[in-house]
Amino acid sequence: MNIDKPHAGNKFFLSEISFLGYVVTRGGLRPDLQKVDAVRDAPTPTSLTHVRAFLGFASYYRRFIKGFAAIARPLTNLLRKDQPLTCDGECERTFSTLKEALASAPILVRPDHGKPFxxxxxxxxxxxxxxxxxxxxxxxxxxxxxxxxxxxxxxxxxxxxxxxxxxxxxxxxxxxxxxxxxxxxxxxxxxxxxxxxxxxxxxxxxxxxxxxxxxxxxxxxxxxxxxHGNADGLTRLHRPGKVPKGEEITSWKEPKQSEGLEYGQVAILPRT
The missing domain is CATH 3.30.420.10 (Ribonuclease H-like superfamily/Ribonuclease H)
Structure with a gap:
């Protein structure tokens, strides 16, 4: 690179930079708020594709979220073929909890190999x-x-x-x-x-x-x-109207004895 003629896009002497969805600062690492804002405004998933997309995005930042696996479990269970595909109030609470966790994610310090872990x-x-x-x-x-x-x-x-x-x-x-x-x-x-x-x-x-x-x-x-309490895919977050065929969510109704949900469908229970 020619230092005398720096590229117009080059920036030097910054206190923080945005890189691969993270913000790197002198104090440590945090999620890029521009990315987080996009998922914070995302609607409740309306299909398995939506669930996969949201979990994929949230997993990218799981290092910031304490107990991520336990929190996300109700949503990850929806992707298992041996589980009923019913998104109840627990799933909706999980979705909200993860969004809030992303929005309030702490700054992670850079590891110092000169100090004990x-x-x-x-x-x-x-x-x-x-x-x-x-x-x-x-x-x-x-x-x-x-x-x-x-x-x-x-x-x-x-x-x-x-x-x-x-x-x-x-x-x-x-x-x-x-x-x-x-x-x-x-x-x-x-x-x-x-x-x-x-x-x-x-x-x-x-x-x-x-x-x-x-x-x-x-x-x-x-x-x-x-x-001991501290231990206790963004563009694919489709908006309503872009639900892939065969994955539509139907309003939850008391199923008949001879009928059941087919794989690829998620039913949302009404809030109580």
């Missing part, structure tokens, strides 16, 4: 979550990234110790590029996990997980539940 994990019966954080100059924990996922079918019958341990293993592997090769602090609200690194019996599922974690260097801290 803090990993906070949480297990629930429907989803697990992990938060990567670092302590700031103010002594507080500042979030680097949120991560979450729904519980896979093969893990839905886990006991609490198994579930909490699974959340730890998943969280560490998810943030492997940040955590491998340096000491970090693991924070949990499940006291039995404090013995995880001292485990000598490597039989059983938890024992095998303990072996996998031996390549990481970390200390474990038990944080009481009341202090």
């Amino acid at each position: 803090i990993l906070i994990t949480e297990w629930q019966s429907e989803a697990i979550s992990a938060i990567l954080a670092q302590q700031g100059k103010d002594g507080r924990e500042h979030v680097v990234e949120y991560a979450s996922r729904t519980i896979p079918d093969e893990r839905k019958n886990d006991s609490a110790p198994q579930g909490e341990c699974y959340a730890v293993v998943w969280g560490i592997q998810h943030f492997h590029p940040y955590l491998y090769g340096q000491k970090f602090l693991l924070v949990t609200d499940h006291e039995p996990l404090l013995a995880l690194k001292k485990l000598t019996n490597y039989t059983g599922m938890i024992g095998r997980w303990a072996v996998r974690l031996q390549e990481y260097d970390f200390d474990i801290v038990d944080r009481k539940a009341e202090k």
Whole structure:
């Protein structure tokens, strides 16, 4: 590039820039509000295509949303072929909650590899979550990234110790590029996990997980539940009138015994 004759589109010495749907600032990263405003005004999904488009957009910013997988579960369930395609009040609340979360998303700090990381994990019966954080100059924990996922079918019958341990293993592997090769602090609200690194019996599922974690260097801290709360496709968002054929939503009516919804249709229950 010729510095003497910079291109008209070039901009220098900015305090923040918009890049790939994010705003990069000196303090960290946040969603581009122009993109967020577009989805904040989006109407309730009227077809499976709408649901996929909205979830695709929201997932792009899931790193900003605490417990994204658990929040989005009623909408993601609509995309499963073994689930009834009925969008009830819970789905509408989920849609609104995600829009509000996007609009109020926090600034995520840039990771500082010269400082130790803090990993906070949480297990629930429907989803697990992990938060990567670092302590700031103010002594507080500042979030680097949120991560979450729904519980896979093969893990839905886990006991609490198994579930909490699974959340730890998943969280560490998810943030492997940040955590491998340096000491970090693991924070949990499940006291039995404090013995995880001292485990000598490597039989059983938890024992095998303990072996996998031996390549990481970390200390474990038990944080009481009341202090553990922080862990507890835009153009395709069609407006009404552009619903793909075969995916139209019909007003919900009490189904007859011999009739039912076909795949590709979503019925909206009236609010009560």
